[in-house]
Amino acid sequence: MQYVPYLLAGISVGGQYALIAIGYTMVYGILRLINFAHGDIFMAAGLMMIYLANPLTLWLAVPLVILFTAVLGFAVERAAYKPLRDAPRMSVMISAIGVSYLVQNVALYVTGGLAKTYPSLPWISDTITILGATTKRVTVITPVLTVVLIVGLVILIKKTKIGMAMRAVSRDFETSRLMGIKINTVISVTFLIGSLLAAVGSLLYFANYTAIVPTSGAMPGLKAFVAAVFGGIGSIPGAVIGAFLIGLSENIIKSGGSSWTTFSDAFTFVLLIIILAVKPTGLFGEKQTDKV
Numbered sequence: 363m364q365y366v367p368y369l370l371a372g373i374s375v376g377g378q379y380a381l382i383a384i385g386y387t388m389v390y391g392i393l394r395l396i397n398f399a400h401g402d403i404f405m406a407a408g409l410m411m412i413y414l415a416n417p418l419t420l421w422l423a424v425p426l427v428i429l430f431t432a433v434l435g436f437a438v439e440r441a442a443y444k445p446l447r448d449a450p451r452m453s454v455m456i457s458a459i460g461v462s463y464l465v466q467n468v469a470l471y472v473t474g475g476l477a478k479t480y481p482s483l484p485w486i487s488d489t490i491t492i493l494g495a496t497t498k499r500v501t502v503i504t505p506v507l508t509v510v511l512i513v514g515l516v517i518l519i520k521k522t523k524i525g526m527a528m529r530a531v532s533r534d535f536e537t538s539r540l541m542g543i544k545i546n547t548v549i550s551v552t553f554l555i556g557s558l559l560a561a562v563g564s565l566l567y568f569a570n571y572t573a574i575v576p577t578s579g580a581m582p583g584l585k586a587f588v589a590a591v592f593g594g595i596g597s598i599p600g601a602v603i604g605a606f607l608i609g610l611s612e613n614i615i616k617s618g619g620s621s622w623t624t625f626s627d628a629f630t631f632v633l634l635i636i637i638l639a640v641k642p643t644g645l646f647g648e649k650q651t652d653k654v
Contacts, residue, residue, distance in 0.1 A: 366495040368617040369610070374501040374570070376609025377508035381563030382586035383593075383601040384515065385435075385556025391532040391596040392552055394451065398458040399438055401583015402465035403557055407431040407564035408480060408574045409469055415481040424483075428561040435557025436550055444546060469576035477575050480568040487569050500569040507566070511559060512602055519598075524551055532596070581627065585612075588634045594644030603645065608633070 382404055389397045410430055414423040442461045446454045486500045519525035527548045531538045539545050567582060568574060586601075589608050593600025611633070612626040637644060 365614075365617055366493045367497060368613040370492060370495060370497050370501045372610035372613035373606065374504040374609070375567070375613065376606035377504040378563045378567040379582065379586045379589050379609055380508050380602045380605035381511065381559045381566075382582060383589040383605045384512070384598055385560050386587050386590040387593075387595050387598060387601040388528075388552050388556050390590070392528065392535075392549060393443070393454075395443070395454055395458065396587070397553075397556075398455075399442075399461040399465055400556065400560060401579035401586070402462050402469075403431060403435055403438070403579070404560040404564050404567075404583060405574065405576065405579030406434060406465055406469065407561040408568045408578065409472065409478065411565065411568070412478045412480060412574065413472075420481065420483060424565065427565070428558055431561035431564075432554045432558045435553045435560070439550055439553040444549075447545075466576045473574075473576060475576070477573045480572040480574060482572075483565070483569050486565075498570060500566055504566045507562070508602075511562065512598070515555065515559075515598065518555075524548065528552060585627075585630050588630050591634060591644055592637050594646035597644070597646040600644055600646035 382400065385400045386397060389395055389400070407427055407430075410427045411423060414426055418426070438461055442457045443454060446457055483500075486498075486503060488499045489496055490499050490502070491497075492502070519528060524547075527538070527543050528551070530541070530543055531545060531548050535545070538548075571578075585608055586605065589604035590601040591604070592608065593602070593604030595601070608630055612629060615626045615629055616623045
C-alpha cells in the first residue's frame with residue numbers, strides 16, 4: 363500500500379505531460395519543428411490564472427485562461443514562425459529558442475522574479491482517500507480528463523475537414539499546398555489546439571505544484587518533449603504512452619526515498635539517450651526517407 367500514492371501521482375503527472383507532449387508532436391508532425399516555446403506557454407497559462415483569479419471568480423478565470431493561452435500560441439506562430447515558412451529549418455529553430463527566452467523574460471518582468479502561488483481550485487484541489495492513500499482529487503481527474511481530450515482530438519483529426527487537412531499536410535507539405543489546402547490555417551489551428559491542451563495541463567499540474575517562477579515550464583516541457591520522442595514524435599498515441607511511462611517511472615523512483623528522488627529527473631534524460639540509441643524514431647515513429 364505504501365506505493366499507491368506514487369502510482370497515483372505517476373498516472374496523474376503522466377496525463378499532464380501527455381497534454382503538453384501532444385503540442386510538441388502535432389507541431390513537429392506538420393512543420394518538422396520543435397516548438398521550444400511550448401513549455402513557456404504552459405508556464406504563462408499558470409501565471410495568467412494567478413493574475414485573473416483575484417479580480418474574477420475562478421469559474422470565469424478558468425475558461426479565460428484557456429482562451430488566452432490558445433491566443434498566445436496563435437500569436438507566437440504568426441509572429442515568429444509564419445514569416446520563416448520558407449526559411450532554412452535552422453532559422454526557425456533559432457526563432458523558437460528566441461520566443462522561449464522572450465516569454466520567460468516577460469514573465470520575469472511581470473513577477474519581479476518572485477515565486478507566485480497558484481490559487482486553490484475548488485473541488486479539484488480537495489483532498490480524498492484512495493486505497494488508504496491521501497491525495498488531491500486532481501490526481502484522479504487528470505487521467506480521465508486526458509483520455510477524454512485525446513479521444514476528442516482523435517475524432518477531430520479523423521472525422522473533420524480540418525483534421526483531414528492536418529493529416530495531409532503532415533504527410534506532404536508541398537503537395538498539400540499545391541492541392542489548395544490553406545497551409546497557414548492548418549498550422550494556426552495546430553498551434554491553437556496544442557496551446558489549449560497545454561493550458562488544461564497547466565491547470566492540472568499547478569493544482570499540485572503551486573509555486574510558479576518564470577522557468578517553471580522548462581522541466582515539464584522537457585519531459586513532455588522526451589515523452590514525444592520516446593513514443594515517436596509525430597505520433598499522438600506514442601506521445602501519450604510515452605508521457606504516462608515517464609510519469610510512472612519518475613514517481614516509482616521517488617518511492618525509493620530521498621536518495622533516489624535526486625535521480626528522478628536524470629532518469630528521464632537517460633531514457634531519452636537509450637531510446638535514441640536503440641530506436642531513433644521512437645516506439646511508434648515512422649522511419650523517414652529522404653527524397654532525391
